Amino acid sequence: MDTRVAGHAEVSLAKLLGGLKAAGEATRLRILALLDSGDLTVKDLTEILTQSQPRVSRHLKLLSEAGLISRFPEGAWVYYRLAREGEGGRIAHSILDCLDSKDAVLVRDRQRHEAVKIAHAEAAARYFRAMAENWDRLRSLHAPEDSVEATVRAVVGDKPVQALLDIGTGTGRMLELLGPLAARAVGVDTSHDMLSVARARLSEAGLDHVQVRHGDAYDLQVQANGFDLVLVHQVLHYLDDPARAIREAARTLAPGGRLLVVDFAPHDIEMLRESHAHRRLGFAHEEVADWCVAAGLEVVEIRDLSGEGADAQPLTVTFWLARDRRQLMA
Numbered sequence: 001m002d003t004r005v006a007g008h009a010e011v012s013l014a015k016l017l018g019g020l021k022a023a024g025e026a027t028r029l030r031i032l033a034l035l036d037s038g039d040l041t042v043k044d045l046t047e048i049l050t051q052s053q054p055r056v057s058r059h060l061k062l063l064s065e066a067g068l069i070s071r072f073p074e075g076a077w078v079y080y081r082l083a084r085e086g087e088g089g090r091i092a093h094s095i096l097d098c099l100d101s102k103d104a105v106l107v108r109d110r111q112r113h114e115a116v117k118i119a120h121a122e123a124a125a126r127y128f129r130a131m132a133e134n135w136d137r138l139r140s141l142h143a144p145e146d147s148v149e150a151t152v153r154a155v156v157g158d159k160p161v162q163a164l165l166d167i168g169t170g171t172g173r174m175l176e177l178l179g180p181l182a183a184r185a186v187g188v189d190t191s192h193d194m195l196s197v198a199r200a201r202l203s204e205a206g207l208d209h210v211q212v213r214h215g216d217a218y219d220l221q222v223q224a225n226g227f228d229l230v231l232v233h234q235v236l237h238y239l240d241d242p243a244r245a246i247r248e249a250a251r252t253l254a255p256g257g258r259l260l261v262v263d264f265a266p267h268d269i270e271m272l273r274e275s276h277a278h279r280r281l282g283f284a285h286e287e288v289a290d291w292c293v294a295a296g297l298e299v300v301e302i303r304d305l306s307g308e309g310a311d312a313q314p315l316t317v318t319f320w321l322a323r324d325r326r327q328l329m330a
Helices: 013-023 026-035 043-050 053-065 088-097 104-141 145-154 174-179 190-204 241-252 270-276 287-292
Strands: 068-072 079-083 161-167 180-189 209-212 227-231 253-264 297-305 317-324
Touching: 013 053, 013 088, 026 053, 026 068, 026 079, 026 088, 026 104, 043 053, 043 079, 043 104, 043 253, 053 068, 068 161, 079 088, 145 174, 145 227, 145 253, 145 287, 145 297, 145 317, 161 174, 161 209, 161 241, 161 253, 174 190, 174 209, 180 253, 227 241, 241 253, 241 287, 253 287, 287 297, 287 317
Parallel strands: 161 180, 161 227, 180 209, 227 253
Antiparallel strands: 068 079, 253 317, 297 317
8 A cells, every 4th residue: 555645735934944855865865765675673773774873873863853864762672763743754755756666775765674674574583483482482471362362253253254264373372262253263373383383272172163374464475355363462472564464454354344453561571572573662652553553444443451459460452443445335
């Protein structure tokens, strides 16, 4: 989906001059082009641009002050993204519209960006291989799993599902939980080790109509418009570009189909990033909701689940339920 700012609204002289001045430097222009492809941290940009952290931080500060980019602190990290609204967003996108995407410098930057994303994915894959057998135990770091599962069932309801897709199925627990509701169910995951565990537990549960396969959350290789319920359970915080995963999930929804996203609310537990391959420390209500709306969905429910009692864990689990608009429009 094109994320550029719509329309040709005018901007003030002062804002335009400030934006052009901020963007009028080679590295800062390269940064704008990179952020047009998704959120990045200072560390990511230092690797891609092969420049020092203080230098990159200085460029980001100038772009941020001019309103061309936005910054989003997450624990010890800060993510940067291209502005999408206001005068700064219009200036940034107008500048990028003038760039030749085939320019040798920009092509090389995109190649380095891709290498950084591959390195992130490989680190996550190593983690999943090591943790596959103990995956469900690790999920106990948040609210009790039985409470999470009960909330999933409550949000989904008991109405039969024609086709269910579980993105990032892991050990297949959500398929085991919701599979009995579905006439057909498919789970997708990048980890072969996880899929081996999932196949074993689904076979043991007698869910012969449920299958799992290797796949990427960004490129699912499943039928478009083919699923009336899609689940993204505890997946987004591992991804470099969660908004892109939401768009890909939305692509698979049948008219009127539902997307359920389950993930952590914002937190500051750096250990999860350092030891458990988390890329993002949770998501605010409006952040995931905005991604769903941008993907053409209507958000119909958001609810939080926190631990209870003296042994309560500090992580809150949030549930976002969105619906494909096409049936409603018809």
